Amino acid sequence: MATESPRRPSRCTGGVVVRPQAVTEQSYMESVVTFLQDVVPQAYSGTPPAEEKEKIIWVRFENADLNDTSRNMEFHEIHSxxxxxxxxxxxxxxxxxxxWSIPISxxxxxxxSVRHGPVRAARILPAPQISAQKCDNFSEKRPLLGVCKSIGSSGTxxxxxCVDLYSLRTGEMVKSIQFKTPIYDLHCNKR
Structure with missing residues (x-):
């Protein structure tokens, strides 16, 4: 199911805030579609013309350790x-x-936000369970987002x-992993 959303220029880090609106009697899916059609455009200055709207290809809700405010103090400050x-x-x-982060409020x-071609799959990567003998090379960059785009960062x-790993803390790409065959979905665990 596709719907329309306002077009935005490319940017790597967020910051836009959308205020909640009164709830009406709708199904869960109708509520999601209404959010995407009505609430998200409020984050932009003015309503763009219809020809500048783009299609929403997929939507996914995530519960990840990004939500663990005891491990991520910056996130705790935003949603305290x-x-x-x-x-x-x-x-x-x-x-x-x-x-988007949607707290209880x-x-x-x-x-x-990234705009560099179609994205087939994306996942928030859980922080690994690191033993005392091992080191997490990305601890200062976590939480990480894995993104499978039509064209990887190398372009070749x-x-x-290709799966590009982005830091949600800094907005920068921290690693690119190449595969020989196309990727259809991303799955991850704490190992």
């Missing part, structure tokens, strides 16, 4: 209104994706054969 961790909403567009905040791999 209660003990309930926020929900993450990922939106895949025909030319990129966005990640309903005030959504954009955490990440076949379509959807």
């Amino acid at each position: 209104t209660g003990n309930e961790p926020p929900l993450l909403l990922m939106i895949g567009y025909s030319d990129g994706m966005q990640v 309903g005030e959504a905040q954009e955490l990440f 791999s076949p379509p959807y054969c």
Whole structure:
């Protein structure tokens, strides 16, 4: 199911905040579609003309250790209104994706946005369980977001054969992993 969303220029880090609105009697899916069609455009200055709208290809809700405010103090400062961790909403567009944090208060905040071609899959990577003998090379960059785009950062791999890892803390790409065959979905664990 695709719907329309306003087009935005490329940017790697978020910061847009969307205020909650009154709830109406809708199904869960209708509520999601309404959010995508009505609430998200409020984050932009003015309503763009219809010809500048783009299609939403996929939507995914995530619960990840990004939501563990005891491990991520920056996130705790943003959402310190209660003990309930926020929900993450990922939106895949025909030319990129966005990640939104939606706390219990309903005030959504954009955490990440990238516009460099279609995104087939994306996942928040859980922080690994590191033993005392091992070191986490990305501890200062976590939480990490894995993104499978049509064209990898190197630009030389076949379509959807690359996963780029982005830091949600800094917005920068920290690693690119090439594969020989196309990627259809991303799955991850703490190992």
